[in-house]
Structure formats: C-alpha cells, structure tokens
Amino acid sequence: xxxxxxxxxxxxxxxxxxxxxxxxxxxxxxxxxxxxxxxxxxxxxxxxxxxxxxxxxxxxxxxxxxxxxxxxxxxxxxxxxxxxxxxxxxxxxxxxxxxxxxxxxxxxxxxxxxxxxxxxxxxxxxxxxxxxxxxxxxxxxxxxxxxxxxxxxxxxxxxxxxxxxxxxxxxxxxxxxxxxxxxxxxxxxxxxxxxxxxxxxxxxxxxxxxxxxxxxxxxxxxxxxxxxxxxxxxxxxxxxxxxxxxxxxxxxxxxxxxxxxxxxxxxxxxxxxxxxxxxxxxxxxxxxxxxxxxxxxxxxxxxxxxxxxxxxxxxxxxxxxxxxxxxxxxxxxxxxxxxxxxxxxxxxxxxxxxxxxxxxxxxxxxxxxxxxxxxxxxxxxxxxxxxxxxxxxxxxxxxxxxxxxxxxxxxxxxxxxxxxxxxxxxxxxxxxxxxxxxxxxxxxxxxxxxxxxxxxxxxxxxxxxxxxxxxxxxxxxxxxxxxxxxxxxxxxxxxxxxxxxxxxxxxxxxxxxxxxxxxxxxxxxxxxxxxxxxxxxxxxxxxxxxxxxxxxxxxxxxxxxxxxxxxxxxxxxxx
Numbered sequence: 125x126x127x128x129x130x131x132x133x134x135x136x137x138x139x140x141x142x143x144x145x146x147x148x149x150x151x152x153x154x155x156x157x158x159x160x161x162x163x164x165x166x167x168x169x170x171x172x173x174x175x176x177x178x179x180x181x182x183x184x185x186x187x188x189x190x191x192x193x194x195x196x197x198x199x200x201x202x203x204x205x206x207x208x209x210x211x212x213x214x215x216x217x218x219x220x221x222x223x224x225x226x227x228x229x230x231x232x233x234x235x236x237x238x239x240x241x242x243x244x245x246x247x248x249x250x251x252x253x254x255x256x257x258x259x260x261x262x263x264x265x266x267x268x269x270x271x272x273x274x275x276x277x278x279x280x281x282x283x284x285x286x287x288x289x290x291x292x293x294x295x296x297x298x299x300x301x302x303x304x305x306x307x308x309x310x311x312x313x314x315x316x317x318x319x320x321x322x323x324x325x326x327x328x329x330x331x332x333x334x335x336x337x338x339x340x341x342x343x344x345x346x347x348x349x350x351x352x353x354x355x356x357x358x359x360x361x362x363x364x365x366x367x368x369x370x371x372x373x374x375x376x377x378x379x380x381x382x383x384x385x386x387x388x389x390x391x392x393x394x395x396x397x398x399x400x401x402x403x404x405x406x407x408x409x410x411x412x413x414x415x416x417x418x419x420x421x422x423x424x425x426x427x428x429x430x431x432x433x434x435x436x437x438x439x440x441x442x443x444x445x446x447x448x449x450x451x452x453x454x455x456x457x458x459x460x461x462x463x464x465x466x467x468x469x470x471x472x473x474x475x476x477x478x479x480x481x482x483x484x485x486x487x488x489x490x491x492x493x494x495x496x497x498x499x500x501x502x503x504x505x506x507x508x509x510x511x512x513x514x515x516x517x518x519x520x521x522x523x524x525x526x527x528x529x530x531x532x533x534x535x536x537x538x539x540x541x542x543x544x545x546x547x548x549x550x551x552x553x554x555x556x557x558x559x560x561x562x563x564x565x566x567x568x569x570x571x572x573x574x575x576x577x578x579x580x581x582x583x584x585x586x587x588x589x590x591x592x593x594x595x596x597x598x599x600x601x602x603x604x605x606x607x608x609x610x611x612x613x614x615x616x617x618x619x620x621x622x623x624x625x626x627x628x629x630x631x632x633x634x635x636x637x638x639x640x641x642x643x644x645x646x647x648x649x650x651x652x653x654x655x656x657x658x659x660x661x662x663x664x665x666x667x668x669x670x671x672x673x674x675x676x677x678x679x680x681x682x683x684x685x686x687x688x689x690x691x692x693x694x695x696x697x698x699x
Contacts, residue, residue, distance in 0.1 A: 136177070139170055140234060143227055150224070151308060152270025156496035164210060167227050171203050173231045208215050250679040254671050256323070260291045261667070264316045273309035278362035281656055286313070288663045291320035292670035293562055295411025295532030295645020296636075298659060302416045307397070310414050314401050320670070321408030321441075321562040322370060326363055366445050369452070370407065377403035377437045384429040402543040409563040411532020411645035419533045426512070428519045431535060435522055438531040443489055444556035450482045480593050481569065485558040488568040489529075496525035496552055503545045521555040528552035532645025539648045543631075546648075548633060553642045554610065564643030564669050566606050602674070609673040614641050616664045624657040636662065641669040663690050 146163060178196050182188065206226040247255075263285035269278055278286075288298050290313045305313065308342065381399040390398060398414060405412045415421040424430055440448065478486075501509070501521035512520045527533050528549045541549065556565010576588050577600060588595040612643060617637040632648045636648050639646045640662045654662065668676065 127490070134263060136173065136234070139173075140231055143170055143231060147224060148270070149229065150266070152272050154272065163587070164223070167223055168207055168210065171207060171226060171230055174234060175200055175203055178233070196233070199233060202226060203230065210292055221687040227519070248677045248679060253323075253675060254679055257291060257320070257667065259670055260316065260319055261288050263287075264291055265310065267312045268305070268309060270308075272306060273307050273312055275303065279303065281659055285659050285663055287316060288666050289645070290410065290412065292315035292643050292666045293317060293321050293408045293410040293530075293564070294640060294643040294666045294670075295405075296640060296647060296651050296662065296666070297412075297655065300416075301412060301418075302414055306696050310397075310401060313412055314404055317408050317410045317412060318404050321404075321410065322366065326366065349466045362449075365449055367430065373437070373440055374400075374403045374407050376406060377433060381430060384427060384433060398661070402434070403437060406434045406531065406533070407441040407562065408556060409441050409530045409532070409561075409643070411527075413533065419535045420537070425535050426516060428516050431519055431523050434531075434533060435519075435526055438526050438533075439489075439493075440527065441533070442529050442561050442563040444485060444558035444561040446479070446560050447482045447486055447558065450478055454478070480591060484572050485568050488572045489558055492552070492555060492568065492571075493522075493525055493529070496528075496548065497522050499548060500524050500545060503542055503548075504536075507542060508540050528644060528646060530556045530565055530642055530644050532639075534646060537649070538635075538646055546635065547632065549646070550638050553638045553644045553646065556642045556644075564641070566610050566642075569599075570606050573600055574607060577604075604673060606672075609677075610641060613665060613668055613673055614638060616660055617641070620661045621654070621658045624661070625653075625654050628653075637665060640665040643669050 141401075143166070145604060148165070150163070173369040182193075182196075206220070210220055210223050261284070265280065265284040267273060267619065268283040268287055269280065271277075278299070285296075285298050286301075288294075301310070301313070378396075378399040381402055382395055385395055385398070399446070400415055401412075411418075413419055415424060419425070419431070419434070501518065504524065505517070506523070508524075509517050509520055523533070523535055529552060538549065555571045556567055557563025559567045559569055571587065573595070576590060576595075580586075580588055588600060598630045613635045614634075617640065618630075618633050621633045621637065622628065625633070626651055632650045635646070635648050636654075637651055638644070643666060651662075
C-alpha cells in the first residue's frame with residue numbers, strides 16, 4: 125500500500141523540510157530568477173503528491189472526522205485553484221503568493237498528522253514548556269537576522285534580544301522597531317508575539333488534536349499542565365476556547381483600531397496590518413509598535429479612540445482566560461435568564477456562581493487599576509498629563525495606569541515622571557496581570573494572598589478566609605515562593621547590570637529589571653545603551669519572567685508523589 129511505504133514517507137518528509145527551507149529563503153533572501161522555474165515545478169509536484177496522498181487516505185484509511193473532511197475538501201479546492209493560476213499562462217519565473225500559501229497550508233496539514241507520544245519518563249511538562257520557548261526564541265532570532273527582515277544588518281545578540289522580548293511578550297527593544305525592521309520583519313515579530321503569548325504548544329497541541337481527533341493520556345496530562353487545567357476531560361475544550369476567544373477578541377480589536385484611523389493617511393493594506401499588529405500586541409500584553417516612537421508618535425498621542433481600544437485589549441488580555449470564559453458563560457446565562465423571563469413569564473431562580481479564583485483576580489485587578497489611575501491622575505496632572513485636556517487627560521491617566529500591568533505601551537516619556545510615580549509604576553509592574561493570562565508579573569492573586577495573609581497575621585488568625593471560602597494552604601505557599609523568587613531574580617539582575625554598566629543610576633537599572641522580569645517592556649530610556657553583558661542579563665530575566673522561576677525549578681527537581689509515610693514533630697522558630 126502506498127500509505128505504508130516507508131521510503132515514500134521518508135522522501136516526502138525530506139521534501140517538506142526542503143519546502144520550508146525554500147519558503148524561508150524566498151522570504152528572507154530572495155531567489156535568483158533562473159531558479160524560480162525549478163521552485164515552481166517543485167512546489168506544484170509536492171502539492172499534487174500531497175493532494176493524492178490525502179485523497180488516498182479516505183479510500184484506504186480508517187475513520188473519517190467530519191471537520192477534517194471539510195478542511196481537506198476546502199484546501200484541495202484552494203490548492204487546485206492556485207495550481208491552475210500558476211499554469212494558466214503566468215510567468216514561469218514568478219512564484220505567486222497564492223502558490224506559497226497553498227504550500228504552507230499543505231505543510232500544516234501534513235506536519236500535524238504524524239503520531240507523537242509524550243513520555244513523562246523522558247521529559248517532564250515543565251521541561252517541555254521551557255524547551256518550546258527556547259526553540260521559539262532562537263528560531264525567531266535567526267528569522268529576524270534574514271536580510272529581508274531588516275533594513276540594516278542585525279547582530280545575533282540584538283536579534284536574540286528582540287526575539288526574546290517578542291516571545292516573552294515584553295516589549296523591551298535595543299533597536300528601533302520601526303527603523304530597523306521591514307514589513308517582513310514586523311510580520312515575524314507579530315507571529316512571535318502571538319506564539320509566545322499563547323504558547324506554541326497550545327497551538328501545536330490543538331492543531332494535532334484537530335486533525336487526529338484523539339490524544340494519548342500522557343499528551344493530555346502534558347497539555348493540561350501547560351494550559352493550567354487539571355480536568356483532563358476538558359483539556360482540549362479549554363485550549364480550543366482559549367484559541368477561539370483570543371482570535372475573536374483580536375479580530376474585534378483590529379476592527380476598532382482600524383476605525384480609529386479614519387483621519388490617517390496610511391494605505392488600506394498598511395492600515396489592516398497596523399490594526400492587526402497592534403491588536404495582537406495589546407491583547408498579548410507585548411507593547412511592540414510599528415510606529416516611530418511607538419504610541420508616543422505625534423499622530424497618535426492624542427488619538428484617544430486608539431488608546432481606548434488598546435486599554436480594553438490590554439485589560440482583557442491581562443485578566444486571564446479562565447475569567448474570560450467565566451464572564452462569557454455569565455453573559456450567556458444572563459441572556460437566557462432575561463429571555464426566559466420574557467417568554468415564559470417566570471424568573472430563573474438559579475444563581476450564577478463565579479469561581480473563587482475569578483472573584484479574587486477580577487476584584488484585585490479592578491481595584492489596582494482604579495487606585496493607580498486616581499493616584500497617577502493627580503500626581504502627573506501638571507507634569508506628563510499637562511498636554512492633554514478634558515476627557516483626554518483621564519484616558520491618558522488610565523493608559524498610564526494600565527500599561528505597567530505588563531503591557532509596555534507608553535504615550536508619555538516615563539523618564540519624565542515624578543519619582544513617586546516611578547515607584548508606583550515599579551509596584552504595578554511587579555504585581556503584573558492575572559494568572560493564566562498573556563501577561564507577567566507575580567500575578568494579582570499572589571499579591572491578594574500576600575495582603576490577606578498580612579491582615580490575618582495582624583488579627584492572629586491561622587487561616588485565610590475570603591468570599592466565604594477557606595483558602596488552600598498550598599496556595600499561600602506558592603504565593604510567597606513566587607514573591608521570594610521574584611525578588612531573588614530581580615535583585616541578582618540589578619546587581620549584575622550595575623556591575624556591567626556602573627554609569628547607570630540605580631533607579632534606572634531597578635526599573636529595567638522589574639520591567640524585564642514582569643514582561644512589561646517599559647524603560648527609562650536605558651535599554652538601547654546597555655552593554656552586551658547587560659543585554660544578556662536582561663534576556664535571561666525576560667525568559668525567567670515568562671516561564672516563571674517555579675517552572676524552572678520544577679524542571680530540574682523530581683516531583684515527589686504521594687503522601688509521606690512518616691512525619692516529624694512540629695516545632696517553632698523565631699520570626
């Protein structure tokens with residue numbers, strides 16, 4: 125049977141790898157005109173073989189999955205259309221974009237089908253999570269070094285810094301994103317932000333499940349650990365919701381951003397890409413911008429509609445996917461309740477119950493945002509907010525308060541802030557976003573647990589009670605471990621940067637270290653002037669902040685299973 129021919133499958137695998145290399149070479153380097161005819165023949169042949177193999181699977185394969193059948197039928201029609209366009213009298217020395225898209229589509233289909241069996245005895249979920257980010261970072265750095273990705277040659281260290289900042293959704297840059305990178309480079313950064321914000325394993329896991337329709341128990345455990353979902357039966361449902369919610373919010377955000385550019389002179393396609401890029405960057409809390417000087421650009425610093433959309437996207441991306449799913453369920457429940465009352469003339473007596481995690485994180489996020497907005501509004505009223513008037517001053521204050529929550533956009537020069545405001549911004553950066561979100565920091569739940577524990581100690585209580593629930597002691601342990609590890613990493617980073625760049629002031633270095641660890645992307649204008657050694661330190665801090673120090677420790681230490689069969693007598697030490 126053709127499907128079981130190992131030699132053919134090996135040859136196809138080699139061909140797919142070669143196709144990826146050719147596509148990258150065409151995008152990053154360009155291809156001599158004389159060789160493009162061979163590229164056309166190679167692509168068309170590969171597509172025809174791939175289509176034949178897909179059709180043969182339905183005749184000689186096993187069960188048919190309806191969604192995969194629809195995808196294959198649509199992709200075969202599109203591939204046929206692309207091949208027809210290429211052969212219907214077009215210049216053989218021109219490889220059309222349609223044909224390249226068709227090849228990418230077929231590669232996604234073929235690469236997703238091979239069986240993959242995750243073995244925890246060989247590699248643990250934390251190790252897999254860390255490796256996936258390392259692959260994405262170094263792969264992104266190599267892509268950014270392609271000649272067509274930048275206007276001037278980019279060193280490997282600067283490319284690695286930019287790729288790490290994009291994958292870790294930070295936003296710190298040692299080169300100007302607008303001046304350094306081309307449209308292709310901006311596209312690479314956008315893809316790295318999206319992959320880094322959600323996690324490449326989230327995409328890979330769901331795509332594989334989409335085409336295969338099932339997954340091993342080990343794979344579900346791994347993906348559940350990465351997606352922070354312990355219910356194995358709901359792992360892929362949860363991941364699917366994450367991906368759908370992300371794309372829907374980003375699509376709506378892109379439309380709203382596009383509408384805010386009505387008076388802008390950009391071309392249509394430039395507007396579309398600009399809108400999509402900034403929507404993804406804002407929702408993923410990355411802070412990258414294709415504008416000269418970022419959101420401080422003279423044409424956007426007073427565009428409050430644009431800033432309002434960014435505020436909304438930053439907030440939604442930072443409150444966490446469990447809360448978003450909980451809120452969507454609540455709105456659906458509320459609509460059904462209203463409809464039921466109108467149609468059946470009776471009230472649905474069931475009460476909606478938010479999870480404790482959603483309550484704590486939502487209340488903490490809104491409280492921090494509200495308090496920070498009020499403080500910064502009055503602190504900066506006559507300083508950095510002075511150029512704004514009326515509602516614009518309030519919108520700018522909200523933007524100033526929400527962007528340190530790991531977003532990284534700035535409509536003002538943070539170096540011009542009052543010293544007290546800088547200290548508050550550092551605190552906001554350290555707290556960061558909510559758990560299971562695209563943002564960083566120690567997380568709002570960790571900060572809330574810390575505050576509640578302080579109050580409990582003052583009251584002489586041994587248990588933390590909130591919203592009529594008793595908090596699990598393991599949550600308190602994790603919260604204080606997270607806070608302690610964050611200070612250790614940031615403190616070591618400040619020590620090393622001040623050693624390598626002794627001319628920098630302590631507040632500038634501390635701001636940079638907190639921003640890197642919390643994947644914020646704000647700076648007091650010192651990032652481009654860092655020495656190579658300090659750049660490496662910031663790269664490491666950004667990476668640790670994204671994957672978390674606890675995950676790194678779990679990757680190196682064997683996790684104990686089960687309860688100990690013995691216990692030591694308890695005792696006290698002086699605190």
